[in-house]
Structure formats: C-alpha cells, structure tokens
Amino acid sequence: xxxxxxxxxxxxxxxxxxxxxxxxxxxxxxxxxxxxxxxxxxxxxxxxxxxxxxxxxxxxxxxxxxxxxxxxxxxxxxxxxxxxxxxxxxxxxxxxxxxxxxxxxxxxxxxxxxxxxx
Amino acid sequence: xxxxxxxxxxxxxxxxxxxxxxxxxxxxxxxxxxxxxxxxxxxxxxxxxxxxxxxxxxxxxxxxxxxxxxxxxxxxxxxxxxxxxxxxxxxxxxxxxxxxxxxxxxxxxxxxxxxxx
Numbered sequence: 001x002x003x004x005x006x007x008x009x010x011x012x013x014x015x016x017x018x019x020x021x022x023x024x025x026x027x028x029x030x031x032x033x034x035x036x037x038x039x040x041x042x043x044x045x046x047x048x049x050x051x052x053x054x055x056x057x058x059x060x061x062x063x064x065x066x067x068x069x070x071x072x073x074x075x076x077x078x079x080x081x082x083x084x085x086x087x088x089x090x091x092x093x094x095x096x097x098x099x100x101x102x103x104x105x106x107x108x109x110x111x112x113x114x115x116x117x118x
Numbered sequence: 119x120x121x122x123x124x125x126x127x128x129x130x131x132x133x134x135x136x137x138x139x140x141x142x143x144x145x146x147x148x149x150x151x152x153x154x155x156x157x158x159x160x161x162x163x164x165x166x167x168x169x170x171x172x173x174x175x176x177x178x179x180x181x182x183x184x185x186x187x188x189x190x191x192x193x194x195x196x197x198x199x200x201x202x203x204x205x206x207x208x209x210x211x212x213x214x215x216x217x218x219x220x221x222x223x224x225x226x227x228x229x230x231x232x233x234x235x
Binding site: 045 | 149151153158159160161162163166167168174176206208210212213223224225226228229
C-alpha cells in the first residue's frame, strides 16, 4: 500500500517570501502521479500542481513549482513571492497509474497548514 | 468548481440515527468518490463508484454504505451514526468524456461537515 507523509504540520512565513513544503511517499509502483492540493478556509479543495512520475522535468505553475526526486521518493512544493491568499492547508497526494477503466484513487498526506503573514 | 454539489453543507445528528449525504454532479463523469477529512489524517477514501450500480470499498469503509442509481448522484449512508464518524465528508469526481486521459486529477465538492453528538 502507498503512504504519503507530510512532516511539517504548520508553517508560517512573511508575505513575499519563498516557502517550501515537504512531502515524501512510499510506493513500489513505477508509474504514478503526484499532486498538491490547496484547501483555503472556505474548505474547497483546489488542485495546485501535478507531476507525472515518468517526466524528469519538474512541474511549474506560475509561482508554484515542485522538486520531484523519484529515487528519494520526495515531492516538495515551492511557493515563490508568497501572497496572503496562499494561506491554506496544503495536501500532498499520490495516485498510481490506473488502467483504462480504473478509478483514480488518491492517497493523501496529513496536510501542512501554511500561514502567510503581512 | 467542476459542477459538483454536496448536500447538506452542515448536519448535526444524534448517535444511532441514520444519515444520508448526497453528491450530485452535472459533468457526466464516470467515477465518483467519497472521502472523509480528519485532523492528522488528511483525506481518506471511504467508497468509490466506477459506474451506475458499480461501487467498491476504500480504506475506511466500515460503517458506511453507498449507492449510485444514476450517473449524476452518489449517496453516502451512515446506517447508525457514531461519534467517530464526526468529520468533513468530500465527494469527488473524475474521468470525464472530454478528458484525454483516465489518469486525470480529481475534482472535489465543497464538503459536508457532519457532527454526531
């Protein structure tokens, strides 16, 4: 079974700083996907970024980027130029590659509560 | 969001009573999921569905049942609610016809906060 670990329950930085959230996972699969989801106080789950394990290039979405280290089974999220609106709970999630008619079941980490201070 | 509505948004119920949570989608997605969110555990899969009347268990399915009689509706039932089922429940969908891959990210509803007293 796959497991996902987020070792930082809470983090706090000043606005405009760069912050990195850590995530490690355990799997015997070779083909899989990794995600970061953001959950603001509204409770909505918002997809931030996605990484395919077969791609060596790290994914980037505007101010959000990942550092994917497949051999180390590490998948950290970097937020550059942090903004007040980035304050949220962040979840790392793993999904193994599903066959053509398979459900996409996510395994989540425990979450990191990030606070951006003005 | 991706056309997902969960109802109710909040519910308080007493131990031992039956509770049904509803998830409704307007996206015609094939797969639907129920997760629960608890502090220190992230989100954990309860049950999922891969088609009408086709469902399967997730990692924390004890005490829960589901039904999917139509593509758009996925119901989660607690036959006899217990205090340990106090949680926030999320529905998610994936596998839309317009998606290029079956391995697409899940889209979530806004959650139902259930309190069992």
